[in-house]
Amino acid sequence: MTSTTADQPLSAAASSALSSRSPKTFLTVTLERIRTDAMTVGPLLFIVLIGLLALLANPLGNLLVGVDPNRTNLDAALQPPLLPSMARRLVGLDHGVADSLLEVSGGVTHWLGTDSLGRDQLVRLLHGARISMLIAFCAAGIAFALGTTLGMLAGFLGGKVDDFILWLINTFSSLPTLFVLILLTSIYKPNAILLTLFLGFFGWIGAARFTRGQVLQIKTLDYATAARALGASRLRIMWYHILPNTIPLIIVLIMVEIGTLVLAESVLSFLGFGVQAPQATWGSMLAKSGDFYFLHDPTTGNRVAWHLIFPPGILIFLTVLALYLLGDGLRDAIDPQLRVDRQG
Amino acid sequence: MSKTLLNVRDLETKFFTQDGVVHAVNGISYHVDEGETVAIVGESGSGKSVGVMSLIRLIASPPGKIVNGSVVFDGQELMDLAEEDLRHIRGNRIAMIFQDPMTSLNPVLTIGRQITESLELHMSMNRNQSRERAIELLDLVGIPAAASRLDDYPHQFSGGMRQRVMIAMGLSCNPQLLIADEPTTALDVTIQAQIIDLVDRLRKELGMAIIWITHDLGVVAGMAERVIVMYAGFIIEAATVNDLYAQPHHPYTLGLLRSIPRLDEAHKERLVPIDGLPPDLLDEPSHCPFAPRCEFVIEKCWQENPPLETVADDHLSACWRDISEIRLELDAGLAGGAA
Numbered sequence: 153m154t155s156t157t158a159d160q161p162l163s164a165a166a167s168s169a170l171s172s173r174s175p176k177t178f179l180t181v182t183l184e185r186i187r188t189d190a191m192t193v194g195p196l197l198f199i200v201l202i203g204l205l206a207l208l209a210n211p212l213g214n215l216l217v218g219v220d221p222n223r224t225n226l227d228a229a230l231q232p233p234l235l236p237s238m239a240r241r242l243v244g245l246d247h248g249v250a251d252s253l254l255e256v257s258g259g260v261t262h263w264l265g266t267d268s269l270g271r272d273q274l275v276r277l278l279h280g281a282r283i284s285m286l287i288a289f290c291a292a293g294i295a296f297a298l299g300t301t302l303g304m305l306a307g308f309l310g311g312k313v314d315d316f317i318l319w320l321i322n323t324f325s326s327l328p329t330l331f332v333l334i335l336l337t338s339i340y341k342p343n344a345i346l347l348t349l350f351l352g353f354f355g356w357i358g359a360a361r362f363t364r365g366q367v368l369q370i371k372t373l374d375y376a377t378a379a380r381a382l383g384a385s386r387l388r389i390m391w392y393h394i395l396p397n398t399i400p401l402i403i404v405l406i407m408v409e410i411g412t413l414v415l416a417e418s419v420l421s422f423l424g425f426g427v428q429a430p431q432a433t434w435g436s437m438l439a440k441s442g443d444f445y446f447l448h449d450p451t452t453g454n455r456v457a458w459h460l461i462f463p464p465g466i467l468i469f470l471t472v473l474a475l476y477l478l479g480d481g482l483r484d485a486i487d488p489q490l491r492v493d494r495q496g
Numbered sequence: 497m498s499k500t501l502l503n504v505r506d507l508e509t510k511f512f513t514q515d516g517v518v519h520a521v522n523g524i525s526y527h528v529d530e531g532e533t534v535a536i537v538g539e540s541g542s543g544k545s546v547g548v549m550s551l552i553r554l555i556a557s558p559p560g561k562i563v564n565g566s567v568v569f570d571g572q573e574l575m576d577l578a579e580e581d582l583r584h585i586r587g588n589r590i591a592m593i594f595q596d597p598m599t600s601l602n603p604v605l606t607i608g609r610q611i612t613e614s615l616e617l618h619m620s621m622n623r624n625q626s627r628e629r630a631i632e633l634l635d636l637v638g639i640p641a642a643a644s645r646l647d648d649y650p651h652q653f654s655g656g657m658r659q660r661v662m663i664a665m666g667l668s669c670n671p672q673l674l675i676a677d678e679p680t681t682a683l684d685v686t687i688q689a690q691i692i693d694l695v696d697r698l699r700k701e702l703g704m705a706i707i708w709i710t711h712d713l714g715v716v717a718g719m720a721e722r723v724i725v726m727y728a729g730f731i732i733e734a735a736t737v738n739d740l741y742a743q744p745h746h747p748y749t750l751g752l753l754r755s756i757p758r759l760d761e762a763h764k765e766r767l768v769p770i771d772g773l774p775p776d777l778l779d780e781p782s783h784c785p786f787a788p789r790c791e792f793v794i795e796k797c798w799q800e801n802p803p804l805e806t807v808a809d810d811h812l813s814a815c816w817r818d819i820s821e822i823r824l825e826l827d828a829g830l831a832g833g834a835a
Contacts, residue, residue: 311558372556374600380554381594382614382665383587392613396604 182400185485192481195474202471206285209278217272219260221279222430225270228257230444230456233265233273265459267437268444277463280432284468287348287427288413292406294352295413299359300395300402306360307367308390317360325357330419337425344427347420351413362405366398404483411475418468434464501705502528502551502673507565509543509550512558516778520546522729523564525804528673533699533706535720535737537713537752541774543729544709545595548675552586553579570672588618591671595678597658601650607634608646611665618669633664637694656687660694667698674699675707680715692719713756717741722810725749728775728785731804735811745813747822748786784816792822 186192205212213221237249238261254261257270264273306317336342336350370376371394379393420426421435429436441460449456505525511518521543528534538544549555550562552574567574569590574582586592591614594600602610611633612626621629627646634642637660650658659679666674676695680688696719699706708720716723716737723740725733725748733746744750751770772789775781784790787797796816804814813819 374594374596375602377554378592378594378600378662378665379602379613381552381586381592383583383585383617384613385583388617393602393605397602399604 291351295355299356303363407479538726
C-alpha cells in the first residue's frame with residue numbers, strides 16, 4: 153500500500169487510493185500487539201479449539217464414536233480407553249486387549265473409555281464442553297448486559313439512581329454467592345437455562361462497579377461535554393459516546409468472568425446442584441467419577457476409573473487457566489502502561 | 497444598529513461543593529448582536545467558561561446550579577426551556593467549540609461520524625447527505641483531502657487540524673451563535689493565527705455571531721468588536737475594543753494592559769505584573785473583588801461592591817474611583833519610580 157500524505161491534491165485516482173488505506177482501528181492495533189505474545193495467543197487458540205469442539209460435538213461424536221452421549225451399555229461399563237491399546241496393536245505389540253474391548257462394547261470405539269453406566273467418555277466430554285461453555289458464555293453475557301447497563305446508569309445519571317444502584321451492588325456483593333446459588337438450585341432443580349440465569353444474575357456486580365467507575369471518569373471529559381453541546385440526548389451520549397470507550401476493558405473483564413463462571417458451573421455441578429443428570433457437563437462428570445476413583449480391578453490391581461476423573465478435571469483447569477491468561481494478555485495489550493512494564 | 501441576538505440578564509451560577517458554595521458567576525448581564533464578535537476576557541477562574549456554559553445549561557449539575565438569571569436568545573427564554581427543546585438549540589443554533597482539541601474529540605469514533613452526528617440530529621439528513629456535507633465542511637475549514645480523512649480517527653490529526661475539525665463540527669448546522677471557549681489556547685502561535693483568521697473569515701461568510709472567550713488580549717484586539725472583562729465572576733468592564741485599549745476605566749483592565757508588551761511604546765518600559773492572586777470564590781463577595789490587589793484602593797472599595805455603570809458611550813465599568821484620578825496617581829507613581 154502506498155503511504156499517502158494528507159495534503160496530496162484530491163483527484164479521482166488519489167481518492168480511490170486513499171480510501172483503500174485502512175486506518176488503524178483499536179482491533180487491528182490490539183491484534184498486532186498480542187500476535188507476538190505466546191502467553192496470549194496460546195490460550196486464545198486453546199479457547200477457540202474448545203469452542204470449535206463444543207460446537208461440533210454432534211458431528212465429531214458421530215464420526216469418532218457413533219453413539220449418543222446418554223446411551224447406556226452396562227456390559228461395557230467402566231471400560232478403559234481404547235486409544236492406548238489400539239496404538240499398541242498398530243505397532244504390533246498387543247492384539248488381545250483392543251479386540252476384547254471392542255467385542256465387549258459391540259464394536260463401538262470408546263476411545264476414552266466409558267463411565268459406570270457404559271456411556272462413552274469422549275462423546276460426553278464433547279457434549280459437556282458444549283453445555284459448560286454455553287452456560288459460562290451466556291451467563292457472562294447476561295451478567296455484563298445487566299452490569300454495564302446498571303453501571304452506566306449509576307455513573308451517568310448520578311444522584312438518587314446512583315445511590316440506589318450502589319445500594320444494590322453492596323447488597324448483592326455482601327451475599328455469599330455460592331450459598332445463595334446452592335440454596336436456589338436446591339429449591340429449583342435447574343436445567344441449563346435456569347442455571348445460566350442464576351449465574352448471570354449473580355455475576356453482574358463486578359461489571360456494574362467497573363462500568364460505573366469508568367463512566368464517572370469519562371463523563372467529565374471534554375468530549376462528553378462537547379457531545380452535549382452538539383445537542384445529543386443523554387441516551388445517545390451514554391450509548392454512542394461513552395460506552396465504546398469502556399468496551400476494551402470490559403472485554404478483558406468478560407474473559408476473566410467467563411473463566412470464573414466455568415469454575416462456578418463446575419463447582420455447582422460437582423456439588424450436585426448444577427445441571428441435572430443425565431445431561432453431561434464437565435463438573436458433573438468429575439463429580440460422578442469421584443465415586444469410582446478408589447475402585448480397583450481385582451485381577452490386575454489397577455484403578456478402573458482414572459480415565460473418568462482426569463480428562464474433565466484437566467479440561468476445566470486448562471480452560472479456566474486459558475481464559476485468565478487471555479484476559480491478562482488482553483489487558484496488557486490494551487493498557488499501554490502495563491505493556492511497557494512487560495516488555496521492559 | 498443591528499438586532500440583538502442574545503440578551504443575558506443577571507446570570508448567576510454557583511457550585512455547591514463539600515467545601516462550600518463557589519460563587520462562579522455573580523449576576524452578569526450583557527448582550528450580543530447578530531453577526532457581532534464579542535470577546536470575554538479574564539484570567540483562569542474568572543467565570544468566563546462557566547458563564548457561557550450556563551447559557552445553554554451545560555453546567556454539570558450537581559454540583560453546579562444556575563441560581564438566577566435570564567437568557568433570551570432570538571426572542572426565546574432559554575432558562576425556561578425544557579431539556580428536550582434546548583437540545584434542538586444546542587449544536588443547531590448555538591454551537592460551541594472547546595479549548596482543548598486533544599480531548600474534545602471522542603477517541604474511538606471517526607472524524608466523519610463525529611461531524612455527521614449533529615447533521616443527523618438536527619437536520620435529519622441521511623448518511624450520504626451528511627457525509628457530503630461533512631466533506632464540504634472539512635474543505636471549508638481547510639483540511640486537505642477532506643473526503644479521505646473522514647474515516648480517520650482523532651489521533652491521526654495534529655492539534656491544529658483537530659481544532660479545525662472542532663470548528664467544522666461547530667459550523668455544521670449554520671449556527672446563529674458560535675461560542676468559542678479559548679479555542680486557541682492549546683495551540684502554538686502560528687496555528688493560533690490560522691485558526692483566528694479562519695473563524696473570522698467564516699463569520700463574515702456565514703454571518704454568525706461569536707462569543708470568543710480568551711485570556712489573551714492580543715487575540716481580542718484582532719477580531720472582536722466589543723470586549724467584556726470578567727474578574728471573580730463579575731463583569732468589571734465592557735466596551736468597544738478600541739475604547740477599551742485606548743481608554744481603560746477599570747484598574748484591573750489597566751493592569752492587564754500594562755502587563756503586556758506594546759509595539760507603539762516610545763521607550764522600553766518594564767512590564768508591570770498585577771500583584772497577588774485572584775480571590776477565593778468560596779467567599780461571599782461583599783466588597784470589590786479586585787480590592788485586595790488594587791493599587792488605587794480606597795476605603796469605600798472594602799465596604800461595598802461597585803455596580804457596573806456607564807462611564808462613557810458604550811462603555812461600562814465597575815469602580816468607585818474616577819479614571820482621571822487614577823491616571824494622575826499612576827503618572828506620579830511612575831515619575832517617582834524613575835527618580
